[in-house]
Amino acid sequence: MVLEVSMSYSSLPDSVLVITACAVDYRLVVRHFDTLQIQHVFSCLDAIQFIEWSSDSQFVLCGMFKRGMVQVWSLESPDWHCKIDEGSAGLCAVTWSPDGRHVLTTADFYLRVTVWSLVTKSVSYIRYPKQCAKGK
Incomplete structure (x- = not known):
């Protein structure tokens, strides 16, 4: 039996923490x-394919593209977390907004970009974006 272990990592700009x-x-x-x-140790719902710190290093997100889902974790309040599910639209990319309080997800086939607010819990859609960089 062959067991394959894949790991990825990311470090903060000031190199205090590493995930x-x-x-x-x-x-x-x-x-x-x-x-x-x-x-901290956080349990995710599926295999993690992407990790990224927020700009202020208070949050970290995990992209699970095969499942069309993103999980966001707070380092200040470890009990707080957020689950973003793109559902049938699928998920091909995820990133933070510059303020670190919004998550941008890109649906499969670049049909839309969704802006998820962690502060107001609101959702905004940008349909049919004219140009998307590969994987962004």
Whole structure:
């Protein structure tokens, strides 16, 4: 039996924390950069294919493209989390807005970009964007 383990990581700009995503047990692990001591462990709903810090380093998101879903975790309030499900539209890309309080998701075939507000819990749609960079 062959067990394949895939991991990805991302570090903060100030190199205080580093995140790792383990595809085997769907965990997102936040560690201290110097000591590698675990700061937070978050359980995701599926295999993590993309991870990204918010601009202010208060949140981290996990993209699960095969499932069409994004999970967002807060480092200040570890009990707070958000699940974004694109449903039948699918998901091919996810990124943070510059303010770090909105998540932008791109549907399969670039049919729409959805702006999800973490503050007001509102959703806005940009249908049929004229140009999308590959994977963005």
